[in-house]
Amino acid sequence: MTAEATHSDHIPPATARQQRYTAVAIALHWAIALLIIGMIAVGWIMDAMPGGPGSAKIAIIQFHKAVGITILMLTIARIIWRIMNPPPAEPRMPKWQSLLASSVHILLYVLMIAMPLTGWIMASAEISQHDTRYFGTFEMYVPGIPGLPAETREGIAEGFEQIHSNLAWVIIGLLVLHVTGALKHQLVDKDGLLARMAPGLFGNTAGPVDNGQGAIWAFGAAIAVFAIVAGVSLSAPPAGTAPPATTMAEENQTPASKAPAWAVDYEKSAIIFRSGYMGRPFEGRFTKWTAQIQLDTDAPANKDVPVDGYIRVAIPMSAAQTGEPYYDENVSQGDWFDVAKYPEAVFEVTGGVFKDSDTQYEATGVLTLKGAKNPVRLPFTLKIEGTTATVHGETTLKRMALGVGAGTLTAEKGDAEWVQDDVLVVIDLVATRK
Ligand code: HEM
Ligand code: HEM
Missing domain, CATH: 2.40.128.110 (Lipid/polyisoprenoid-binding, YceI-like)
Known part of the structure; x- marks a missing residue:
């Protein structure tokens, strides 16, 4: 008994006995983290590239948009999963730190939604140059936007481009706080916080109590949102690809041609x-x-x-x-x-x-x-x-x-x-x- 107590006293707090997030939460955390960091890099790179028909820039923008929509769907799944599977109890820390950590987490969730959504609204509002095709397949527009008048769409596109671009800096700021916090716990407090979010591949983290539940709800809801948006987009193609509306040119008669x-x-x-x-x-x-x-x-x-x-x-x-x-x-x-x-x-x-x-x-x-x-x-x-x-x-x-x-x-x-x-x-x- 005494021997055991002495033994456990010697286990540093930063090891095996920590509880982890569920495997699904961990997988989603790292998939989304890597994708977002990559998206910021790609966003800046493509912004600096020359455009034009068939240019690499257009291909990269398409890729950026499709990956961004994927991040949005993964985030929907992640938030539902989080609601159904509360995270393990926090390690002990001062109240202010705990408050700061939760605020940063909530803001990160907000940004994980706002970043793709603003990009997607911008892309849906842009008139002729930016079809949003999901990895080269079908079109995906934020429902309702393609039907708006051209000037309204132009205004939305410009406004949201600005917001999208600025939010990149907000997410970077939050990420700096988030990573600094994680590293402080790991290196200064040595409370093994990182292990809570680390995949259990290295044998140094205890598994979560259970594997969690609600995967069907979380991923089902994300897939349902995706399917609804795809369905609405397919049934309402954007106005930019429609024939031109009546214009000021006088000779605008209906063409006589019967050609295709x-x-x-x-x-x-x-x-x-x-x-x-x-x-x-x-x-x-x-x-x-x-x-x-x-x-x-x-x-x-x-x-x-x-x-x-x-x-x-x-x-x-x-x-x-x-x-x-x-x-x-x-x-x-x-x-x-x-x-x-x-x-x-x-x-x-x-x-x-x-x-x-x-x-x-x-x-x-x-x-x-x-x-x-x-x-x-x-x-x-x-x-x-x-x-x-x-x-x-x-x-x-x-x-x-x-x-x-x-x-x-x-x-x-x-x-x-x-x-x-x-x-x-x-x-x-x-x-x-x-
Ligand atoms: C864009 C990148 C990232 C985003 C959006 C992000 C987002 C989040 C969010 C929202 C949570 C809270 C999970 C919850 O309780 O619901 C979280 C937790 C966590 N993140 Fe990140 N994260 C990112 C990158 C990173 C990086 C690079 C690290 C590594 C240093 C990291 C380490 C952690 C850890 C250790 C936790 C668990 C904290 C705890 O135990 O309460 N994250 N992350
Ligand atoms: C987490 C997701 C996303 C991140 C982190 C992200 C990040 C960025 C960044 C950093 C830029 C460059 C901004 C600048 O020029 O200052 C950018 C541009 C852009 N993004 Fe996103 N983005 C995301 C999602 C999306 C989505 C879902 C779409 C559309 C469906 C989208 C469409 C665009 C477009 C059209 C541009 C401007 C390209 C240009 O004309 O140069 N983004 N994004």
């Missing part, structure tokens, strides 16, 4: 423009636009007779982005795009689409820019795989002739040339036959 219609995959498509400023090339893109396309791609090639088809592309000029806030601000002004007066540019096929060879086409039409109509020929290549068409077209526009930035001369100023007259417009489009 093509649905543009805006995620994989882009309209960019390249020019030069003071001898340095710059590139910009339109972050938003809509295209209505009908084209009979099966028709035989004929250079003289157009194939059955109709194309209309509408671009809200406020969506022009050069990646340089200074240019963007200037470009929307009167001398340039005068967005306030002419909010939209439209390219519409009026002279037909010619199929010069199996893959080479030319669309002839009118570009309505700043209220003036300009004839434009747009040669493009079109490759078909199954029901998917990949289109690449380039055309050079003379901005001075289009009345764009007429006050900014292209004349030489010493060595430096001001904004170049030639503007190359590059269109990359991926569309599927409806």
